[in-house]
Amino acid sequence: MTTQDFHPHVADAHDAARIMAPATTPLADALGAAIEAAKAAEEAYQGSEEGSPEETALKLVADQADDAVEAARTALAKSDEERTWQLTEEGEGYDTEKAGSAAEALDIARDNVDRDNYGYSNDQRTLYVDVRVNCEATGEEAEATVALEPDEPECGEREGHDWKSPWSVLGGLKENPGAWGHGGGVVVKEVCAHCGRYRVTDTWAQRRDTGVQGLTEVKYEDADETSSEWVASLAGDAE
């Protein structure tokens, strides 16, 4: 864990150089050098006598040095040169990684999401984990949401669930049982012919915390009297 010693802002060129090593990164090196130069120029300007011709000249030099820093920063951001990214999950920075772009860093952050870190409540709903990456050197950032689907509950039968759409259990339209329109999507309810559990897929789900809509969620519901009777009737038919 390097979270504790990772500064949220590049305070000085020393930090910048530490963050942007190693030497196989010419654009990061150039940025580090530009930051050093800008710091020196700023110091010279601050140290000059107020109202003197030197002050005017040194101000110009300092401004140009700042422009050079911005140019170096932009060049690094536009390149695929490896740079250091802070990885954040659910608002908490937890690690840094090298990557050549925000998309690449975001992939790492997505892959790092471990569902074992998140407890599931009894209602077996999809959980959403917000991940974010940012590069101090370039100021780039990107974010994404990782959906963690609930575990499918085990079926009573060895061969596993056999999801069906019987109208007698699910209702709805006879030609499309168990399906209902929901916002811009659809809710599809199915029932397992072995254990009577329900699987509900909602393609227009809404996050409870952020209100974002149009997400796909899967949840499971326990067998009830209707589905249990249906499963029993199937077993009766088979005999």
Ligand SMILES: [Zn+2]
């Ligand atoms: Zn089942």
